[in-house]
Amino acid sequence: MTGLKERIAAELEQGRTRSLAYTDTDDEVLVRQHSALMSPLVWDLAHVGNYEELWVLREVGGVTPLRPEIDTIYDAFAHPRGDRPRLPLLTPDEARRYIAGVRGRVLDVLDGVDLRGPDPLRSDGFVFGLVLQHEHQHDETMLATLQLSGEPGLVRDGELPAGRPAGPAEVRVPAGPFLAGTGTEPWAYDNERPAHRVDLPAFWIDRFPVTCGGYAEFVEDRGYADPRWWSEDGWSWRTARGALAPLFWTREGGTWWRIRFGRREPVPMDEPVQHVCWYEADAYARWAGRRLPTEAEWEKACGWDPAAGRARRYPWGDQDPAARHANLGHQASRPAPAGAFPGGASAYGAEQMVGDVWEWTDSWFLPYPGFRSFPYREYSEVFFGRTYRVLRGGSWATHPTAVRTTFRNWDRPERRQIFAGFRCARTAAPEES
């Protein structure tokens, strides 16, 4: 086997260990619907295997379908999440057997496939990158389901570096063009392509994501009671929902508390705020006299290296993420405090852009100029439009393989169960450019 095949096999194994750990619990917890927004955990588990069967076994391997009768059950477009518990789902044991059976054959296909040919699914192992990222994305979704469920047991108390005093609160990104998106990243999704030039005026962007302490000031300044700060849709959302603080926060005895994977704890004020929706992020930014960054601004501040005139894979450079760079891959079940990763700073000095919390941007999820759907329209194309807002950078729960400076995530502006926060930006005044 080549080095690439070995790496793929190791990563497949690692991803599967993760999925099995998140579903190593009572059947009752796996089949229950914890929230209408989410699938039962056992659906995610079998869906991951079914996706692998469709793309690696049938599409690339030409293997006869193992269980064609279950395809529609695990087709995310056939049934909304809220309807999934009523489907004739595989039981947890059946699901584990099914995905193990698929996986064994996937390793056979990997063994025999030529990863150097011109076929875009095979070349550079693209199809394996696709299923790996897909499994990790569903693992993160399962964590969000578990957080919503309040079930204890999955808190990882891994060590995270300490925060450090803020220093300058913002960094300046001078005016000028940069290359957004990618044409070279082998496992990039279709929505990250093609690379294209974007010219931006000078702007300032926060050095760190907004912390719980910063957000609490907005809440305590009656930010949720003042329609001035909210967009029209945001205010409708806030009033209909009766939202008064981030999801999972409560106020008792003059202190903010939060529930994290079934544990109640004081809100750590130096940690990036998470479980806020786009409407809340947008309202905070207006209250602070700022705005959310566009995704182009976010990507330039994160990945562009002005001295080299090229984009980096990660804010700190091209090296794979290590512990000193970023909080990724569920080392601990929380974001790291602001200032924890000076070693992960971007060329412009912005920190914690990758890992900790997904960051809401001001941008709708739209195709880049010259976009071509690959390998299927339902990954990205059907979501383009003014319905979903783009999130960038990955969270503490995101696996390093499923994030990079160009990676684009998206969700509805009212969604709060994902591990999302934000940072603010502002256009530089003429005398500052």
Ligand code: AVJ
């Ligand atoms: C990119 C996270 C929005 O979960 O809907 C999983 C990823 N696509 N299976 C989602 C995805 C197909 C997607 N997000």
Ligand code: FE
């Ligand atoms: Fe999926």
